[in-house]
Amino acid sequence: MTPETIKVACSNCNLRELCMPVGLQPADLRRIDEIVATRRKVKRRETLFHNGERFTSLYAIRTGVFKTRVTSEDGRDQVTGFQMAGEIIGLDGIVNDHHTCDAVALEDAEVCVMPFDRIEELSREVTALQRHVHQIMSREIVREHGVMLLLGSMRAEERLAAFLLNLVQRLHARGFSQSELVLRMTREEIGSYLGLKLETVSRTLSKFVEDGIVAVQQRHVRIVDADKLRRLVNAPAC
Amino acid sequence: MTPETIKVACSNCNLRELCMPVGLQPADLRRIDEIVATRRKVKRRETLFHNGERFTSLYAIRTGVFKTRVTSEDGRDQVTGFQMAGEIIGLDGIVNDHHTCDAVALEDAEVCVMPFDRIEELSREVTALQRHVHQIMSREIVREHGVMLLLGSMRAEERLAAFLLNLVQRLHARGFSQSELVLRMTREEIGSYLGLKLETVSRTLSKFVEDGIVAVQQRHVRIVDADKLRRLVNAPAC
DNA sequence: CGAACAGTTGAGCTTGATCAAGATGAGTGG
DNA sequence: CCACTCATCTTGATCAAGCTCAACTGTTCG
Numbered sequence: 001m002t003p004e005t006i007k008v009a010c011s012n013c014n015l016r017e018l019c020m021p022v023g024l025q026p027a028d029l030r031r032i033d034e035i036v037a038t039r040r041k042v043k044r045r046e047t048l049f050h051n052g053e054r055f056t057s058l059y060a061i062r063t064g065v066f067k068t069r070v071t072s073e074d075g076r077d078q079v080t081g082f083q084m085a086g087e088i089i090g091l092d093g094i095v096n097d098h099h100t101c102d103a104v105a106l107e108d109a110e111v112c113v114m115p116f117d118r119i120e121e122l123s124r125e126v127t128a129l130q131r132h133v134h135q136i137m138s139r140e141i142v143r144e145h146g147v148m149l150l151l152g153s154m155r156a157e158e159r160l161a162a163f164l165l166n167l168v169q170r171l172h173a174r175g176f177s178q179s180e181l182v183l184r185m186t187r188e189e190i191g192s193y194l195g196l197k198l199e200t201v202s203r204t205l206s207k208f209v210e211d212g213i214v215a216v217q218q219r220h221v222r223i224v225d226a227d228k229l230r231r232l233v234n235a236p237a238c
Numbered sequence: 239m240t241p242e243t244i245k246v247a248c249s250n251c252n253l254r255e256l257c258m259p260v261g262l263q264p265a266d267l268r269r270i271d272e273i274v275a276t277r278r279k280v281k282r283r284e285t286l287f288h289n290g291e292r293f294t295s296l297y298a299i300r301t302g303v304f305k306t307r308v309t310s311e312d313g314r315d316q317v318t319g320f321q322m323a324g325e326i327i328g329l330d331g332i333v334n335d336h337h338t339c340d341a342v343a344l345e346d347a348e349v350c351v352m353p354f355d356r357i358e359e360l361s362r363e364v365t366a367l368q369r370h371v372h373q374i375m376s377r378e379i380v381r382e383h384g385v386m387l388l389l390g391s392m393r394a395e396e397r398l399a400a401f402l403l404n405l406v407q408r409l410h411a412r413g414f415s416q417s418e419l420v421l422r423m424t425r426e427e428i429g430s431y432l433g434l435k436l437e438t439v440s441r442t443l444s445k446f447v448e449d450g451i452v453a454v455q456q457r458h459v460r461i462v463d464a465d466k467l468r469r470l471v472n473a474p475a476c
Numbered sequence: 477c478g479a480a481c482a483g484t485t486g487a488g489c490t491t492g493a494t495c496a497a498g499a500t501g502a503g504t505g506g
Numbered sequence: 507c508c509a510c511t512c513a514t515c516t517t518g519a520t521c522a523a524g525c526t527c528a529a530c531t532g533t534t535c536g
Contacts, residue, residue: 070384070386074472077391078387078390080383091375092379093376094372094373094375094376095376095380096380120368120369123368124361127362130358130362131358134332134375135333137372138329138330138332138333138375140379141329141375141378142338144382144385145338145339146308148308148316148318148382148385148386151386152316152430152433153310153430153433155524186482187482187483187484188482192391194390195391196525197524197525197526198483199484199524199525199526200523201483202484202485205484218482218483218532218533233311234310234311235312393492424514425515426515434492434493435492435493436514437493437494437515438493439515440514441492441517443516444516456500456515
């Protein structure tokens with residue numbers, strides 16, 4: 001792991017409104033630049049950080065998609081999320097000064113390294129940043145509530161439908177198509193995230209194709225009937 | 239809901255080391271007292287806050303046990319956690335200024351009301367408090383990772399075993415028995431949390447009794463063989 | 477080019493859900 | 507204090523969603 005490091009600035013980053021607070025005073029904006037120490041490239045399949053590693057920094061994703069996963073004592077994995085441009089990872093490490101999950105790049109990626117003590121220092125002075133850090137953590141908590149609802153109460157079709165809608169919605173917010181997406185993860189990784197086996201993911205996708213809800217070619221997915229997909233998720237518990 | 243309010247101080251609260259940072263300077267300690275605005279009593283079955291309600295404060299539980307739950311659009315509930323003395327609830331409300339879940343008292347309870355703007359203000363000045371807030375939020379994220387692992391990859395027996403061990407461990411940290419506990423929640427609520435139906439919870443408990451792992455009388459549970467229970471959780475995925 | 481990886485599909489099985497009937501206990505009002 | 511009621515819990519019988527195992531196909535990349 002040779003961290004290719006480049007000095008950069010948030011103030012003219014095109015992802016700024018995704019990962020930084022908006023409406024800052026110019027003076028504060030310049031201070032925010034101090035947060036990002038370096039950038040770091042992570043190749044496909046490499047980890048950005050891993051379970052047990054010392055926590056030092058949060059990471060803002062510039063390009064690429066990551067998965068985070070936790071591992072139980074007996075070696076079972078659970079994917080806890082897929083993260084893309086503008087999203088912040090590493091929050092798990094704050095509480096015990098060590099990371100408790102792995103972050104693995106699903107494709108070649110680049111992140112901004114933001115040393116956490118610098119974040120804390122600056123957010124004591126820049127109220128908007130303080131607020132922003134709190135919101136990012138709260139957002140993650142709320143997201144995980146949603147995943148718990150999905151895992152605890154939804155059936156396979158509902159889970160996969162919710163997953164696809166969530167992905168495409170986040171991609172759309174980043175300027176991509178509302179109806180087409182490329183899965184950067186395997187069926188097995190999707191299954192791990194959704195609490196399903198890879199065969200079930202594959203079968204359920206095939207069923208969606210049969211029902212004219214999506215078109216699938218490998219990892220290319222086109223949402224043909226978004227309404228049907230949405231109805232699948234909101235279907236009253238029958 | 240008539241909030242019986244009493245002015246109080248953290249500095250001489252016996253739960254302080256559970257919900258506040260330790261090792262504070264006396265001066266900072268006195269400032270911490272400013273955080274708790276009031277206390278509030280919540281009767282059994284009443285909500286401390288509910289989905290959609292304006293977020294203003296975090297709450298430190300003094301007595302009683304709460305459940306938090308989210309509700310999906312089609313009305314399905316998912317219990318996202320059970321919280322007890324010293325634990326902080328309300329973090330979900332920070333991101334959008336509104337709560338996204340309900341907090342319901344499972345027995346008569348009392349909480350310390352901590353206005354969040356006051357927390358933010360003070361944590362700009364007291365570094366230990368700032369750190370503490372970050373840790374509380376990170377801890378919740380890590381806890382939820384654990385729940386995702388449980389919901390996504392464990393079987394019914396493993397889930398229930400993990401649940402009982404977690405409960406008794408937290409109670410033990412509060413000075414209660416290592417082997418006896420009183421469930422403050424119904425089988426249905428346990429089931430919701432664990433992604434199981436109440437019948438499955440009941441049956442699995444009965445099986446534990448048969449196997450000499452626990453003794454159950456209503457909501458009284460005595461852990462007879464903690465090792466067996468632990469082995470159930472760590473059992474290699476067979 | 478071939479080996480490892482990723483995905484699909486089928487057959488059969490297991491776990492936990494569903495439906496149903498009682499049992500038990502706590503709270504309430506007469 | 508007792509009878510009644512409602513909520514909670516237990517247990518049985520049956521069913522189905524999703525898992526497991528297996529075979530095969532397609533893809534990627536070294």
